[in-house]
Amino acid sequence: xxxAIARRPxxxxxxxxxxxxxxxxAGAQGIEPAEAPRRAERWRDLKQAILGDRPTEPxxxxxxxxxxxxxxxxxxxxxxxxxxxxxxxxxxxLYLVVDxxxxxxxxxxxxxxxxxxxxxxxxxxxxxxxxxxxxxxxxDGRLLETARFVKAxxxxxxxxxxxxxxxxxxxxxxxxxxxxGPPAPGRAVPVQVAVSHPNTSGLQIDxxxxxxxxxxxxxxxxxxYAGAEVLRxxxxxxxxxxPTFGFTLAGAPGGELQVVAADNRDRRFEGRxxxxxxx
Amino acid sequence: MAERRSGRLTRRQGLGxxxxxxxxxxxxxxxxxxGAAVEVAPGLFVLPGVAEDASAANLGAxxxxxxxxxxxxxxxxxxxxxxxxxxxxxxxxxxATRQPIRYLILTHAHPDHVMGAAAFADxxxxxxxxxxxxxxxxxxxxxxxxxxxxxxxxxxxxxxxLAPTQLVTERLALDLGxxxxxxxxxxxxxxxxxxxxxxxxxxxxxxxxxxxxxxxxALEGSLAGWLAxxxxxxxxxxxxxxxxxxxxxxxxxxxxxxxxxxxxxxxxGTRAALRAGIGIAEAxxxxxxxxxxxxxxxxxxxxxxxxAAYRELEWE
Numbered sequence: 001x002x003x004a005i006a007r008r009p010x011x012x013x014x015x016x017x018x019x020x021x022x023x024x025x026a027g028a029q030g031i032e033p034a035e036a037p038r039r040a041e042r043w044r045d046l047k048q049a050i051l052g053d054r055p056t057e058p059x060x061x062x063x064x065x066x067x068x069x070x071x072x073x074x075x076x077x078x079x080x081x082x083x084x085x086x087x088x089x090x091x092x093x094l095y096l097v098v099d100x101x102x103x104x105x106x107x108x109x110x111x112x113x114x115x116x117x118x119x120x121x122x123x124x125x126x127x128x129x130x131x132x133x134x135x136x137x138x139x140d141g142r143l144l145e146t147a148r149f150v151k152a153x154x155x156x157x158x159x160x161x162x163x164x165x166x167x168x169x170x171x172x173x174x175x176x177x178x179x180x181g182p183p184a185p186g187r188a189v190p191v192q193v194a195v196s197h198p199n200t201s202g203l204q205i206d207x208x209x210x211x212x213x214x215x216x217x218x219x220x221x222x223x224x225y226a227g228a229e230v231l232r233x234x235x236x237x238x239x240x241x242x243p244t245f246g247f248t249l250a251g252a253p254g255g256e257l258q259v260v261a262a263d264n265r266d267r268r269f270e271g272r273x274x275x276x277x278x279x
Numbered sequence: 280m281a282e283r284r285s286g287r288l289t290r291r292q293g294l295g296x297x298x299x300x301x302x303x304x305x306x307x308x309x310x311x312x313x314g315a316a317v318e319v320a321p322g323l324f325v326l327p328g329v330a331e332d333a334s335a336a337n338l339g340a341x342x343x344x345x346x347x348x349x350x351x352x353x354x355x356x357x358x359x360x361x362x363x364x365x366x367x368x369x370x371x372x373x374x375a376t377r378q379p380i381r382y383l384i385l386t387h388a389h390p391d392h393v394m395g396a397a398a399f400a401d402x403x404x405x406x407x408x409x410x411x412x413x414x415x416x417x418x419x420x421x422x423x424x425x426x427x428x429x430x431x432x433x434x435x436x437x438x439x440x441l442a443p444t445q446l447v448t449e450r451l452a453l454d455l456g457x458x459x460x461x462x463x464x465x466x467x468x469x470x471x472x473x474x475x476x477x478x479x480x481x482x483x484x485x486x487x488x489x490x491x492x493x494x495x496x497a498l499e500g501s502l503a504g505w506l507a508x509x510x511x512x513x514x515x516x517x518x519x520x521x522x523x524x525x526x527x528x529x530x531x532x533x534x535x536x537x538x539x540x541x542x543x544x545x546x547x548g549t550r551a552a553l554r555a556g557i558g559i560a561e562a563x564x565x566x567x568x569x570x571x572x573x574x575x576x577x578x579x580x581x582x583x584x585x586x587a588a589y590r591e592l593e594w595e
Binding site: 194 | 422555556557558559560563582583585586587590593594
């Protein structure tokens, strides 16, 4: 972990005090004015750690980051990141950061195909009331940033839902959905892929042994279509169980969509679907 | 209320009364102020919760709690949502009988049901729960205690669950002296540690949160599991139920119908959303929205239920 992040009291979010997740609702406070300077400083530190000295600029209408203001489930907060039609073809990479998480960088999306990052979705864990930041890296080197505040807490250390053993047995199964059908020339479409994986954060405790459940998480996904790379995703423990990502796919129908995922134990998972009239 | 009830129960010692007396009690109870125990069947008392979220004003008394009297012993079912709530319940027991509280039954780990246990810490009762209850209490504690402090303020002080001393893996019969209670541990449904209590003598089923009436159900265990458990509970020889939330007693199995309808709407609506490619972010505003309108506090909990259902069903 970069030094600039490590010297903050990053684990404070794990302590009791903001238990929205299990209790199902959070307290009444919003974006606390007294917290604003600390939050701003934290984001400056995070930017330095993740992006180095490169300056960022407000994205304006080029980039939109949306998430529920108050999460239904802090361990599974749906996030959508959209680039404007004008900006999307020039976006090379997209960074998603959960400022107050123990490991704030949640994912980096890298475009293999122009426009692949136009409409991204992910599900994240949120450990404390936090800003989310999205930064788009453009082909000309500019970094466009935007932010969104989310009220949710406890997501990183939240007990694993359901049966961890069952999740392990299902590990590696993949799902793919094409809500608008396969792509066609001139018609890029949204695609969602999901990998069944417990994606344990390393911050959850086995309540019987009182030991940490080791972190086992998907760290990389690569998506190709008809043999060409669409995008790559570098994924961290802030990504919720059963990592589920959405992106935009251009191309002709009938190609094969392939997803290859690898976890931190170097297990490799693969899914293939033919997208077309028959698929 | 205390003196009057105390005298009547001492004469009766629990079970002697017939239906007429029980009905008379119920009619009298209809006029009782909030916070008083209601005798829904001979020797079976319920302290009704309010249909609100826990707050300093209601002291966390949002779930139905109560107790059952036998010839020799008392069983308390769910000690309530705070120390103060538990103390109120304990006072109601003391007003009703001099028999000792020998059993403290926890229907599941949720704070509105267990946080009042601290009020019973010194009475030496066996603390009884589902085999998965200790794990759930351990996992929830670090979240629930601060949350309670946030909801109740200073009134939360001293509240807390008690560690179970006796676990139910399947079934357990308790003898209160001439009165047998049958405790049943269920597979994941409302939570993964739901326990019901059947009082055969009065054909009363204490459901814990496997039954919600009027207040919107909260899904945490398994949607498919809850539907299956509800079917099994319907078949039990009971004529009335004490729901975890709602009136102190309701006709059984009729009172299960709205809950069953809601859970089915949630299941079918979520499956349809999955088929239609509706994402988990959009689903809360699109699934079972009409069915949710029938319930109190739907605005606070329905979206969460849809999220939980989606999470469960997308990998089925």
